[in-house]
Amino acid sequence: MSDEQPLPLSVIVLDDDPDFREYVRDVLTREGHEVRVFASPEVMFEACEERLPDIILLDMKMGRESGEQVLATIRERWPRLCVIVVTGYPSLETMRQTFKQSVYDYIAKPFSIDDLRASLQQAAVAFDLGGRPQDRLRQALGKQIRVTRTERGWTLKELSEASGVSVSQLSSIERGAHLPSLESFLAVATALEATPSDWLRGAGF
Numbered sequence: 001m002s003d004e005q006p007l008p009l010s011v012i013v014l015d016d017d018p019d020f021r022e023y024v025r026d027v028l029t030r031e032g033h034e035v036r037v038f039a040s041p042e043v044m045f046e047a048c049e050e051r052l053p054d055i056i057l058l059d060m061k062m063g064r065e066s067g068e069q070v071l072a073t074i075r076e077r078w079p080r081l082c083v084i085v086v087t088g089y090p091s092l093e094t095m096r097q098t099f100k101q102s103v104y105d106y107i108a109k110p111f112s113i114d115d116l117r118a119s120l121q122q123a124a125v126a127f128d129l130g131g132r133p134q135d136r137l138r139q140a141l142g143k144q145i146r147v148t149r150t151e152r153g154w155t156l157k158e159l160s161e162a163s164g165v166s167v168s169q170l171s172s173i174e175r176g177a178h179l180p181s182l183e184s185f186l187a188v189a190t191a192l193e194a195t196p197s198d199w200l201r202g203a204g205f
Contacts, residue, residue, distance in 0.1 A: 009120060009129055010051075013037040014044045014070065015059040015086070020109075024057065027113055033120075041070045045077070052078065054129040055104075055120065060087040075102065082127045084119055086111075134179060137200075141185070142176035144199045148192045149174075162191035 011033050013024050021037040028035045036053070038044040044056075056074065060067030067087070074081060083102075088109040104126065105119045123129065128136070149159050156174075160167045165184045172178045173188075180188065189196045 008032045008034060009055055009124060010034045010053040011036070011055050011057060011120070012044060012047065012053040013057045014041060014062075015039070015057070016062040017059075020059075024116075027116075028120075031117070041073070044070075045073065048074075048078065048081075052081065054127070055082045055084060055123055057084050057086050060085055071103070082123050082129065084123065138179040139176040140202065141180065141199060142174045144202060145170075145188055145192070146174040148194055152192065154192075159188065159191060163187040 011028055013021055013035060015021050015024075015037070016039050018039070021039070025035045025037050036047055038047065039062075041062075048056075058067060058071060058074075060071075062070075067085070071083065071085075074083060079102075082104050084105045084107060085103050086107050086109060104123050107115060107119060149156070154162075156167045156170050159165075160170055163170075163184075164187055165173075165180075169178070169180075169184065170188070173180045173184070186196060189199065
């Protein structure tokens with residue numbers, strides 16, 4: 001994934017500062033991400049129940065609301081959901097407590113957009129996040145085909161001869177630029193003596 005352009009992420013921002021919410025939404029939306037912003041944990045939980053995001057940006061200091069309690073609820077309901085803590089009141093103790101609850105990263109306000117962008121991109125790699133299902137499938141299948149071909153010691157030309165799929169098409173598929181047709185997918189898997197369903201399961205489908 002590091003060789004490709006970052007895939008768009010679905011991001012939820014929970015923060016009681018309306019200016020901050022709009023700022024982050026505007027910046028990340030311009031970069032191609034889908035961003036939903038909330039001031040209330042209850043409304044955010046409802047949004048997550050309806051459709052889980054890839055990442056939650058969680059403010060730890062929200063007036064009457066406890067960021068620690070919100071984080072505990074997130075972990076109870078969605079243990080594997082990627083959470084990045086954002087706070088204007090950083091402390092070592094807060095960092096220790098949040099990382100105990102499997103927070104991916106901790107960003108202190110004010111931060112640069114480059115800092116936020118880097119954290120999101122690193123989380124996307126670590127959690128294999130981003131993009132529509134077909135985007136993730138395209139990337140995962142391309143990688144799987146390339147790895148399997150390399151393990152057999154085959155060149156693209158040799159795989160082309162064995163599968164009947166052109167070298168240019170195979171190259172495009174391996175780079176994740178195109179999703180193979182069902183016919184091409186089966187032909188490549190058969191040539192590599194692989195089980196197509198194993199590849200799909202490995203891609204999370």
